[in-house]
Amino acid sequence: MNPFDRALVLWLNGLSGNLPIIDDLARMIASDYLMPTMFSLAMFGLWFAGRTLEDRARFHYWVLIGISSIGMSNVAVVLINLAWDRPRPFEQLPEIQLMFYRATDPSFPANPVAIGFAAGAAAWMANRKFGYWLFGAAALYGLTRIYAGVFFPTDVLGGAVVGISVTWGVTYLHRLFQPITNLFIRLTRGLAIG
Amino acid sequence: MSSSPNTIRQVRQEILVARPFAQEFGTNHVNIDPSDVQALFARHYFYFAALATLGTLQIAVATGGHRGLWLTPSRNATRLIGILLICAGIALFFLMPLWVEGPWATGSVAADSATREWGKANWQDLGAARNVNDINGGLSGTGQATWFPLGALIAFVVSVGAGTANRKLFPGRMNQPVERPDGTDGIALTATHSYFDALKISWRRFRVELPSEASRLLALSHRWSISVAIWRRFHR
Numbered sequence: 296m297n298p299f300d301r302a303l304v305l306w307l308n309g310l311s312g313n314l315p316i317i318d319d320l321a322r323m324i325a326s327d328y329l330m331p332t333m334f335s336l337a338m339f340g341l342w343f344a345g346r347t348l349e350d351r352a353r354f355h356y357w358v359l360i361g362i363s364s365i366g367m368s369n370v371a372v373v374l375i376n377l378a379w380d381r382p383r384p385f386e387q388l389p390e391i392q393l394m395f396y397r398a399t400d401p402s403f404p405a406n407p408v409a410i411g412f413a414a415g416a417a418a419w420m421a422n423r424k425f426g427y428w429l430f431g432a433a434a435l436y437g438l439t440r441i442y443a444g445v446f447f448p449t450d451v452l453g454g455a456v457v458g459i460s461v462t463w464g465v466t467y468l469h470r471l472f473q474p475i476t477n478l479f480i481r482l483t484r485g486l487a488i489g
Numbered sequence: 490m491s492s493s494p495n496t497i498r499q500v501r502q503e504i505l506v507a508r509p510f511a512q513e514f515g516t517n518h519v520n521i522d523p524s525d526v527q528a529l530f531a532r533h534y535f536y537f538a539a540l541a542t543l544g545t546l547q548i549a550v551a552t553g554g555h556r557g558l559w560l561t562p563s564r565n566a567t568r569l570i571g572i573l574l575i576c577a578g579i580a581l582f583f584l585m586p587l588w589v590e591g592p593w594a595t596g597s598v599a600a601d602s603a604t605r606e607w608g609k610a611n612w613q614d615l616g617a618a619r620n621v622n623d624i625n626g627g628l629s630g631t632g633q634a635t636w637f638p639l640g641a642l643i644a645f646v647v648s649v650g651a652g653t654a655n656r657k658l659f660p661g662r663m664n665q666p667v668e669r670p671d672g673t674d675g676i677a678l679t680a681t682h683s684y685f686d687a688l689k690i691s692w693r694r695f696r697v698e699l700p701s702e703a704s705r706l707l708a709l710s711h712r713w714s715i716s717v718a719i720w721r722r723f724h725r
Contacts, residue, residue, distance in 0.1 A: 485695025
């Protein structure tokens, strides 16, 4: 364990237990449901948000890239987990006050953060401002998970790098599947949902 | 490196050992079947997803000017309802343990989700009530990926129904000029038509344009495209 990880996770987790309302809020944000659903909602909303033809075409393209990137980020995390089974902070540091369930999968990279940054990177390509909001939400998600004692800071950084890299890779790989994706987008227009 | 468990198998073994131990000492968490917990979480998550997607859809279509999908004839009211629906979805999901029995009985909501008891939560336990590992019945990512689209589908159907009803009930207000999305087919048509009329027009146009559109998109495709490679192979 590197000193940076150790110091930061102990400091952040050490802040817990002082204000119950902050702890409860952190537990809700760190849950498996709130932020992942927000990322999905962001993709869903982006699909319908365009006002001009050009906006809609761009948003649809990046929503498809975003959804594919979320799926591929999971695959990338599993592959990295096979190579490195890093124990969680609460397994390595007895001082940790665990505020979350005892997660059983490897710590590195932070899977939920990877998903958040994958969605954020796609949203950023569609609309810079919206993308920054999602990056902020994904970073907050990672921070609360460190606060809860289930991730090291480098797990969160690793998750962010995986998410953004996978989105970049998927954008390139998408070229293999042209014009199927474009035809799919055209089909959604035919069904009046795009 | 610590000697604490760090593999799924080790932690599962600990849970299996902990359960009979806890049973002997009088706690009833062994009566909780993970499949019961999962069914409960799936149902609650579906409500959450349906409300939140409906809210998001309303904000998006109000912003985009797609009137045929608005819940109300007013853009601002539709947007406000959208925000309220998202908040309602989140609040419902996280507050439900207060009045619905589940793996969050008062006093049993410790960090570790393997030692929960069935019952209603109190305010102090609310923050952690939903934090249940998927091996103990929490909803996995795959489960969420199943229920979210279903919620989104329901949200879309509700929006289509409301938009169609609004056109019939408030024809004057629904035909007032608005900042319209450009485009002559697809969802852009819902600015001036009901969803069903937009669907009819868009589908007809799609069928007519499909051959030329497919050729055009094929011609514009990147040189890496598998479809282009296959096309060239069979059309030499």
